[in-house]
Amino acid sequence: xxxxxxxxxxxxxSAATSGAAQAPPARRAPAEPGRPIVVASKPFGESYLLAExxxxxxxxxxxxxxxxxxxxxxxxxxxxxxxGAIDVxxxxxxxxxxxxxxxxxxxxxxxTFARVATEFERRWGIRWLPPLGxxxxxxxxxxxETAESLxxxxxxxxxxxxxxxxxxxxxxxxxxxxxxxxxxxxYGIRLKxxxxxxxxxxxxxxxxxxxxxxxxYATDGLIARYDLVVLADDRRFFPPYQAAALVGARLPREAPxxxxxxxxxxxxxxxxxxxxxxxxxxxxxxxxxxxxxDAIGELxxxxxxxxxxxxxxxxDAGRQPLGAYLATQAPTLLRLTLRHLLLxxxxxxxxxxxxxxLGLLLERAPRAAEGAIRAxxxxxxxxxxxxLAFMIPLLGIGVVPALVALLLxxxxxxxxxxxxxxxxxxxxxxxxxxxxxxxxxxxLRYVRLPLAAPVIMAGIRTAAVIDVGTATLAAFxxxxxxxxxxxxxxxxxxxxxxxxxxIPAALLALLVDAGLGAVEMAVRGER
Amino acid sequence: xxxxxxxxxxxxxxxxAPALDGVTLAVERAECVALVGESGAGKSTLLRCFNxxxxxxxxxxxxxxxxxxDTDPILLRRGIGYVPQEGGLLPHWRxxxxxxxxxxxxxxxxxxRLARDALQLVGLEPERYAERWPRELSxxxxxxxxxxxxxxxRPEVVLLDEPxxxxxxxxxxxxxxxxxxxxxxLGLTAVLVTHDLRExxxxxxxxxxxxxxxxxxxxxxxxxxxxxxxAYVAELLARARVRDP
Numbered sequence: 059x060x061x062x063x064x065x066x067x068x069x070x071x072s073a074a075t076s077g078a079a080q081a082p083p084a085r086r087a088p089a090e091p092g093r094p095i096v097v098a099s100k101p102f103g104e105s106y107l108l109a110e111x112x113x114x115x116x117x118x119x120x121x122x123x124x125x126x127x128x129x130x131x132x133x134x135x136x137x138x139x140x141x142g143a144i145d146v147x148x149x150x151x152x153x154x155x156x157x158x159x160x161x162x163x164x165x166x167x168x169x170t171f172a173r174v175a176t177e178f179e180r181r182w183g184i185r186w187l188p189p190l191g192x193x194x195x196x197x198x199x200x201x202x203e204t205a206e207s208l209x210x211x212x213x214x215x216x217x218x219x220x221x222x223x224x225x226x227x228x229x230x231x232x233x234x235x236x237x238x239x240x241x242x243x244x245y246g247i248r249l250k251x252x253x254x255x256x257x258x259x260x261x262x263x264x265x266x267x268x269x270x271x272x273x274x275y276a277t278d279g280l281i282a283r284y285d286l287v288v289l290a291d292d293r294r295f296f297p298p299y300q301a302a303a304l305v306g307a308r309l310p311r312e313a314p315x316x317x318x319x320x321x322x323x324x325x326x327x328x329x330x331x332x333x334x335x336x337x338x339x340x341x342x343x344x345x346x347x348x349x350x351x352d353a354i355g356e357l358x359x360x361x362x363x364x365x366x367x368x369x370x371x372x373x374d375a376g377r378q379p380l381g382a383y384l385a386t387q388a389p390t391l392l393r394l395t396l397r398h399l400l401l402x403x404x405x406x407x408x409x410x411x412x413x414x415x416l417g418l419l420l421e422r423a424p425r426a427a428e429g430a431i432r433a434x435x436x437x438x439x440x441x442x443x444x445x446l447a448f449m450i451p452l453l454g455i456g457v458v459p460a461l462v463a464l465l466l467x468x469x470x471x472x473x474x475x476x477x478x479x480x481x482x483x484x485x486x487x488x489x490x491x492x493x494x495x496x497x498x499x500x501x502l503r504y505v506r507l508p509l510a511a512p513v514i515m516a517g518i519r520t521a522a523v524i525d526v527g528t529a530t531l532a533a534f535x536x537x538x539x540x541x542x543x544x545x546x547x548x549x550x551x552x553x554x555x556x557x558x559x560x561i562p563a564a565l566l567a568l569l570v571d572a573g574l575g576a577v578e579m580a581v582r583g584e585r
Numbered sequence: 586x587x588x589x590x591x592x593x594x595x596x597x598x599x600x601x602a603p604a605l606d607g608v609t610l611a612v613e614r615a616e617c618v619a620l621v622g623e624s625g626a627g628k629s630t631l632l633r634c635f636n637x638x639x640x641x642x643x644x645x646x647x648x649x650x651x652x653x654x655d656t657d658p659i660l661l662r663r664g665i666g667y668v669p670q671e672g673g674l675l676p677h678w679r680x681x682x683x684x685x686x687x688x689x690x691x692x693x694x695x696x697x698r699l700a701r702d703a704l705q706l707v708g709l710e711p712e713r714y715a716e717r718w719p720r721e722l723s724x725x726x727x728x729x730x731x732x733x734x735x736x737x738x739r740p741e742v743v744l745l746d747e748p749x750x751x752x753x754x755x756x757x758x759x760x761x762x763x764x765x766x767x768x769x770x771l772g773l774t775a776v777l778v779t780h781d782l783r784e785x786x787x788x789x790x791x792x793x794x795x796x797x798x799x800x801x802x803x804x805x806x807x808x809x810x811x812x813x814x815x816a817y818v819a820e821l822l823a824r825a826r827v828r829d830p
Binding site: 491495496497508 | 633636638659660661662663664667669671672673674675676677686687690731734735
C-alpha cells in the first residue's frame with residue numbers, strides 16, 4: 059500500500075517533470091548560460107561528498123554548477139533551499155521528518171519517505187528525489203575492547219552496562235528527541251556521565267579512552283579507521299535516515315533535465331559503498347573531488363576530470379607536514395585571506411559609519427542612551443548560526459548576509475566606546491570650552507571627539523579583532539573566507555586543514571590590530 | 586552711568602534647595618568684585634549667571650545694560666573672559682591655540698598674534714611657551730595661560746571662578762600680583778569667586794560676603810574690616826585672622 063503510494067508519487071513527480079520539459083522555450087532547460095545550478099551541502103564529510111557527486115553529475119550533463127559546500131547546519135541549508143538561494147543539497151529523510159517537519163519518528167523507511175515527500179511538496183514545493191540507496195542512521199559506537207570485555211552487541215546490552223560508562227555525544231544528539239532522550243527512554247539507558255563533544259574530537263576522545271561511548275553516523279569513515287563496534291538498534295528506535303537529493307522548487311521548472319540527471323543516482327549507492335567513500339575522505343584525507351569523480355565513474359555517470367572548489371581546500375592526500383601543506387595551499391589560502399579581509403573591511407567600515415554617529419547622537423540624549431546601547435549589546439548574544447538563520451529569508455546566502463551579520467556583531471564595541479569616550483571626555487576641558495563660547499557642536503568636534511579618539515579607536519580595534527574571528531562563520535553561509543578550511547577541517551577531523559584556516563586568521567587578527575594601532579597613532583597625532 | 590554687570594533679585598534653585606535666594610548686585614566699570622563664602626554659598630552660581638552658564642529662575646541679570654535673556658549665549662560668552670579653577674586648557678591643543686581660541690572661534694584672522702600678545706601680558710614668553718603642550722607646563726604656568734586665554738579677545742569683563750585655589754602659596758601670591766596689575770592696567774571689570782577671605786580683601790575693590798544664597802555684606806575691604814555688618818562676617822574675619830598685625 060505504502061509502496062504503491064510512493065511509486066505513485068514518484069510517477070507523479072516524473073510526470074510533472076516531463077510536463078515541464080515540454081514547456082514553452084522561454085524556459086530553456088539545458089545548461090542555462092544565465093544562472094548556474096547552486097549545489098550545497100551541510101558541513102560534514104558525507105554531505106560534502108554527496109554534494110560534490112551531484113555537482114559532477116550535473117557538470118557531466120553540461121550544466122554550469124556553483125558549489126556552496128558546508129552550509130551551517132540543517133536549518134541554514136534548508137532555509138537556503140526554501141528561499142531559492144540554493145537548488146539542491148543532500149538530506150536525510152529522518153532529519154526532514156523530525157528536524158524540519160517536527161514530527162514524531164516513523165519506523166518504516168518507505169513511510170518516512172512518503173511522508174516527507176508529500177509534506178515538503180505540499181508546503182514548499184520542495185522535492186525529495188528517490189533515495190540514493192543507503193541509510194545513514196545514528197550509530198552508537200564503543201571501542202572493540204569495551205565491547206568484548208563487557209559483551210556489548212546491542213543497545214539493550216549497553217543499557218545493562220551504561221551506569222559504568224561515560225559518553226561523549228554531539229550536542230545535537232544530546233538535545234534532539236530522536237537522540238539521547240529517546241534512547242534513554244526506549245532502552246532505559248542511564249550513563250555514568252555525558253559530555254558534549256564536537257564531531258572533530260569525538261573519535262579521538264573515544265580512541266584515547268577519555269569516553270567509552272560516542273554517537274556517530276552509520277556510514278562514518280572513522281568507525282572503520284578506529285576499529286569501533288557499532289551497537290545494534292535491536293528495538294528499532296532510530297527512525298530511518300535515507301539519504302536523498304533535496305531539490306528546490308525552481309529547478310524542476312527551469313532545468314527539468316538537471317533533475318533527471320540527479321535522479322540517475324537514486325538507488326545506486328549502497329551503505330557499503332558510502333562507508334568506503336567516506337573512509338577515503340575522512341580517514342585517508344583524499345580530495346573530495348577525486349573521490350566523487352571515482353564514485354560517479356564507477357556508476358558510469360561521470361564525465362571524468364572534474365575539478366572543484368570543495369576539493370581545492372584539501373590539496374594532495376599525502377601526509378605532508380603542516381608547513382609543506384600550507385605551502386601547497388598558498389594560492390587558495392591567499393584567495394581566502396583576501397576574501398576574509400574584504401568581509402572584515404567592509405563590515406567594519408559600515409559599522410564605524412553607523413555606530414560612531416549613533417554614539418555621538420546618544421551623547422546628546424543620555425536618557426535614551428543606556429537602553430539603546432544595551433539593545434545593541436543584545437545582538438552580541440545571538441549565536442552566530444542563529445543570526446545567520448534569521449537572515450536567510452531576508453538576504454539569502456552568500457556575502458551579503460555574512461556582511462550584515464558581521465556588521466551587527468561589530469556595532470556594540472564601537473557604539474559603547476564612542477558613547478563612553480565622548481561622555482567621559484575631560485570634564486574640566488568640556489565645561490571650560492562651553493564657558494568660553496563654543497557651541498555644543500564645536501564642543502563635540504573640537505573637544506569631546508578628539509579627547510575620546512583613543513577610546514573610540516580602542517572600540518574599533520576590539521570590533522576588528524572580533525570581526526576577524528567571527529568572519530570564519532561566513533563559511534556556514536557560503537560567503538567564503540578562512541572559515542572554509544576551518545569548517546571543512548572540523549567536519550572531516552582534519553587538523554591540518556583546520557590550522558590552514560585558523561593560523562592565517564590569527565595572523566590576520568594580529569595584523570589588523572597592528573594596522574589600526576598605526577592609524578590610531580596617526581589620529582592622535584598633534585595638530 | 587549704568588553698571589556694567591547687574592543682578593536684580595536673582596533666584597536660582599537646584600531641585601528644592603535655593604542656590605541663590607534673591608541676590609542683588611551691581612558691578613561698575615573697571616571694578617573688581619570678589620565674591621567670598623563657604624562652599625554652597627552660591628558665589629559660583631551667581632558668577633555663572635553673568636554668562637548664562639546658569640539661567641536664573643527669578644529676577645534679572647544684565648550685562649552692559651542689556652538683559653542677558655535677550656542675548657545669544659554663545660556670543661555673550663565669547664565677549665566675556667572666563668577663568669575656571671583648573672584652567673580648563675584643552676589637553677590636545679598647544680598653548681598658542683588654546684590661548685587664541687576665542688578670537689579663532691569668532692573668525693578673527695589675527696587670533697595667533699592676539700594669543701602671543703596675551704601670553705606676553707601674563708608673563709609667559711611666547712617664543713618659549715606658544716608651541717608647548719599644556720601637560721608640559723607647571724600648574725602656575727597653566728593658570729597664567731588660562732588668564733591669557735580669557736584676555737586674548739580683549740574683553741571688558743572677566744569672570745574668574747576660584748582661579749588660584751589649586752595653587753601652592755608662593756605661586757598663588759605671584760599670580761595674584763599679576764592679576765591685580767593686569768586688572769588695573771587694562772581697566773578690567775572683574776568678578777572673582779574665592780573661598781579665601783584674605784584673597785578677596787587683597788584683590789577686590791569691593792568684597793561681597795555670601796551665605797546660603799544671600800549677600801551678607803557688600804563693601805570695600807576697609808569697610809568690611811572696620812564694620813562687619815553681621816555676626817557671620819565678623820566670625821569669618823576672626824577665623825581668617827585678617828585683623829591680626
